[in-house]
Amino acid sequence: MGVGLNHRLDRRELLRATASAVLASAFGGAATRTAANGPLRFGLTPVFLTNDLELLGRLQSYLLRATGYPVSLVTRRTYQEITALLTSGQLDAAWICGFPYVAHRAELQLVAVPLWHHKPLYQSYLIVDRDRKGSGILDLRGDIHAFSDPDSNSGFLVTRAALAERHLRPETFFAKTFFTYGHRNVIRAVASGLAGSGSVDGYVYEVVAELEPKVTAGTRILKASEWLGFPPIAAPRVPVDQMRLEALTKALWEMHKDDEGRAVLRMLRLDGFGAEDPASFDAIASKAALVTAAG
Amino acid sequence: MSIFLDRSWPITVKVPLAVAALMILVGLVLSERVLSRLTESQERHLIELSQSYLDGLSSAIAPSILREDNWEIYDAIARAQTTNKSLHPIETIVTNADGAVIAASDPKRHPVASTIPPEHSISSESASFRFNAGADSAKAVRVLSYPGRIAGIIYATFDTSHLAAERRDVVIALALTNGALTILLAAAGWFLVARMMRPVRILSEHLGVARETLAVPIPEAVVSATRGEFGRLFRGYNALVRSMKEREEMGKRLAEEKRLGSLGRLASALAHEINNPLGGLFNALATLRSHGHLSSVRDGSLGLLERGLVGIRDVVRTTLTIYRTDAVMRDLSPADIDDLGLLIGSEARRKSVKIIIFNILTGDIRLPSTPIRQAVLNLILNAVAAAPEGSEVRVSAETIGKRLAIAVIDRGPGLPSREVEVLTGRSGARPPLDGGGLGLWTVSRLIADLNGQIVVEHPDSGGTAVKLDIPIPQVEELSNVA
Numbered sequence: 001m002g003v004g005l006n007h008r009l010d011r012r013e014l015l016r017a018t019a020s021a022v023l024a025s026a027f028g029g030a031a032t033r034t035a036a037n038g039p040l041r042f043g044l045t046p047v048f049l050t051n052d053l054e055l056l057g058r059l060q061s062y063l064l065r066a067t068g069y070p071v072s073l074v075t076r077r078t079y080q081e082i083t084a085l086l087t088s089g090q091l092d093a094a095w096i097c098g099f100p101y102v103a104h105r106a107e108l109q110l111v112a113v114p115l116w117h118h119k120p121l122y123q124s125y126l127i128v129d130r131d132r133k134g135s136g137i138l139d140l141r142g143d144i145h146a147f148s149d150p151d152s153n154s155g156f157l158v159t160r161a162a163l164a165e166r167h168l169r170p171e172t173f174f175a176k177t178f179f180t181y182g183h184r185n186v187i188r189a190v191a192s193g194l195a196g197s198g199s200v201d202g203y204v205y206e207v208v209a210e211l212e213p214k215v216t217a218g219t220r221i222l223k224a225s226e227w228l229g230f231p232p233i234a235a236p237r238v239p240v241d242q243m244r245l246e247a248l249t250k251a252l253w254e255m256h257k258d259d260e261g262r263a264v265l266r267m268l269r270l271d272g273f274g275a276e277d278p279a280s281f282d283a284i285a286s287k288a289a290l291v292t293a294a295g
Numbered sequence: 296m297s298i299f300l301d302r303s304w305p306i307t308v309k310v311p312l313a314v315a316a317l318m319i320l321v322g323l324v325l326s327e328r329v330l331s332r333l334t335e336s337q338e339r340h341l342i343e344l345s346q347s348y349l350d351g352l353s354s355a356i357a358p359s360i361l362r363e364d365n366w367e368i369y370d371a372i373a374r375a376q377t378t379n380k381s382l383h384p385i386e387t388i389v390t391n392a393d394g395a396v397i398a399a400s401d402p403k404r405h406p407v408a409s410t411i412p413p414e415h416s417i418s419s420e421s422a423s424f425r426f427n428a429g430a431d432s433a434k435a436v437r438v439l440s441y442p443g444r445i446a447g448i449i450y451a452t453f454d455t456s457h458l459a460a461e462r463r464d465v466v467i468a469l470a471l472t473n474g475a476l477t478i479l480l481a482a483a484g485w486f487l488v489a490r491m492m493r494p495v496r497i498l499s500e501h502l503g504v505a506r507e508t509l510a511v512p513i514p515e516a517v518v519s520a521t522r523g524e525f526g527r528l529f530r531g532y533n534a535l536v537r538s539m540k541e542r543e544e545m546g547k548r549l550a551e552e553k554r555l556g557s558l559g560r561l562a563s564a565l566a567h568e569i570n571n572p573l574g575g576l577f578n579a580l581a582t583l584r585s586h587g588h589l590s591s592v593r594d595g596s597l598g599l600l601e602r603g604l605v606g607i608r609d610v611v612r613t614t615l616t617i618y619r620t621d622a623v624m625r626d627l628s629p630a631d632i633d634d635l636g637l638l639i640g641s642e643a644r645r646k647s648v649k650i651i652i653f654n655i656l657t658g659d660i661r662l663p664s665t666p667i668r669q670a671v672l673n674l675i676l677n678a679v680a681a682a683p684e685g686s687e688v689r690v691s692a693e694t695i696g697k698r699l700a701i702a703v704i705d706r707g708p709g710l711p712s713r714e715v716e717v718l719t720g721r722s723g724a725r726p727p728l729d730g731g732g733l734g735l736w737t738v739s740r741l742i743a744d745l746n747g748q749i750v751v752e753h754p755d756s757g758g759t760a761v762k763l764d765i766p767i768p769q770v771e772e773l774s775n776v777a
Contacts, residue, residue, distance in 0.1 A: 144365070144407050144408075176365075176407065176408065178364060178365045180366040180370075185366060188370075188373075189365075192369065192373075193402035194365060194366070194369045194398060194402040195365075195407075
């Protein structure tokens with residue numbers, strides 16, 4: 001994280017970038033390449049800390065400068081809405097979860113995969129109250145369980161698949177389940193005692209534990225899943241605008257080479273974005289298949 | 296107040312105590328008003344805030360409550376608790392219509408699907424807010440109803456310890472202020488009353504002295520230093536003391552003059568009594584000198600001389616007997632009554648009053664002669680003085696059973712009632728200060744000493760009848776008396 005002078009410079013750049021983006025979208029100035037085709041629309045799911053306005057501002061600022069297009073960041077409450085916007089061609093690209101990606105693999109193409117600890121992988125955690133005994137999912141029978149989102153891999157699919165492997169179903173195994181539509185909310189629900197256990201994105205859990213230790217303090221990881229493909233950035237298989245998509249892809253891949261890009265990555269606790277083989281999401285696909293088969 | 300303020304307490308204590316009592320009363324009434332207004336204002340404020348809190352929360356959770364969305368309701372509660380910090384919400388619980396918890400601000404205390412304990416249950420809308428002044432928390436309830444059915448219930452508890460602390464501060468401030476004012480005013484009351492009552496104390500001390508001994512005037516220095524109505528009071532008191540002293544001295548002087556007057560009258564009567572037979576005796580001497588050779592004349596003159604001398608001897612003896620109190624006690628004899636006629640004779644003759652004595656006593660009577668003779672002598676002297684010229688004064692003496700009855704009756708204008716009272720002893724044991732009636736008072740005292748009674752009558756024919764009734768002691772009693 002930049003401190004002191006660097007931090008102030010970043011701020012200034014952000015302001016300048018935001019101003020130019022607004023001007024570009026309003027008047028279609030020469031500063032942008034194809035104002036006529038409209039801005040680059042980039043969707044974000046609640047995988048990340050979407051409530052962090054500074055992060056959003058910086059990301060937008062970086063993408064504007066790196067792509068040369070005015071950038072519109074689109075956020076929605078649920079994964080489903082972003083996925084729908086993406087598959088219907090209303091977004092150039094979106095940062096979605098592995099589960100909707102594999103579910104809509106026929107309609108989507110992989111743009112980039114974030115690298116966390118230099119790998120495009122993450123885990124799903126089952127978390128419980130810090131003082132609670134137990135070591136496996138079977139210890140959670142009869143719980144009130146918090147899921148993140150019905151379209152989330154780590155926040156729903158992994159746990160659902162784990163139960164399906166044991167021929168169990170969440171609605172009968174748990175006393176009650178609810179969705180919080182945010183991984184951070186799952187942590188809060190478990191920490192407060194509203195839920196006895198929760199399914200949460202391991203990456204989000206670790207970042208929250210680092211940034212807001214108080215939120216995770218009341219919880220512990222009961223069980224971590226195997227390593228799975230990190231939530232990717234995907235685009236419609238038929239791009240909305242090929243040039244915008246190429247510019248976006250390049251901007252993501254080269255984010256770690258730029259100061260502002262690195263600042264964004266630092267805030268996200270990521271190392272960069274890479275091009276990955278869609279096969280790295282096969283594990284998720286097989287879980288989805290298992291769940292579908294279980295009905 | 297009469298129980299509280301004992302009548303015997305000095306006014307310098309009573310007034311400050313009354314001031315303090317009134318101040319405490321005023322303080323209590325004022326404090327009660329202030330506290331009740333404070334409670335009303337706190338409660339109104341709290342109700343407004345809690346209603347706005349419940350309004351905000353209700354609208355936030357209304358869609359979620361029908362779905363029983365635990366997370367959304369929990370999140371709404373958490374946000375509401377954060378944004379309503381000024382209300383100090385401690386705990387908020389949302390239940391469905393059956394009382395099962397959907398979400399609570401502290402899910403560990405009230406887990407999802409648990410049932411709300413009875414003390415939280417408030418069924419009617421009217422009791423939707425509960426706040427006890429001075430308590431550390433207030434409770435509010437909101438029933439969320441949609442047409443036809445109850446969707447859910449919100450129970451909210453607010454921390455009111457800051458209101459209780461404010462109330463305590465007000466109570467302490469009131470108590471300290473009222474206490475200080477009470478002490479201050481009581482002290483001022485004591486100081487002022489002590490200052491105002493100082494002249495009264497001086498006066499009451501002097502009056503207290505006057506009750507025990509003689510009244511003493513207030514020193515002139517004190518009187519001149521005191522102004523206003525108390526100054527006038529002091530001067531008035533001193534004037535009273537002076538006039539009392541003058542009156543007392545005048546009484547003494549009068550008594551003395553009366554005594555001297557009585558003495559003079561007695562001496563004059565005695566001289567008269569001796570002088571009267573002297574002319575006859577000198578005549579007898581002259582007759583003897585010239586016709587002494589005639590045995591008949593000599594015998595007659597000698598008899599006359601003897602009778603005259605015996606009369607003088609009797610007068611002297613009687614006087615001696617009467618006025619020598621240390622004389623040997625002897626019984627009353629009939630001659631004692633007869634002698635009185637002799638003693639009064641000259642005075643009666645001077646006033647041309649005839650004294651008639653019915654003395655039917657026979658032999659000695661067991662009563663001391665001296666006091667009876669003195670008493671009867673005084674009565675006869677009084678009667679002669681009162682009797683008109685040429686009238687009669689009747690004196691009777693007899694024994695009726697075991698009693699001696701003596702009556703002195705005159706034809707005068709009648710004994711004034713004041714003197715009757717002196718005589719019959721009804722006006723107390725003290726002699727009259729002006730000296731008037733001193734003889735009558737003496738009679739009264741002498742007869743009372745003999746256990747006798749005095750009756751004064753006013754017969755229809757006019758004049759006054761004074762009757763003495765004296766019991767005659769029996770032999771053994773007499774020996775005791777002797």
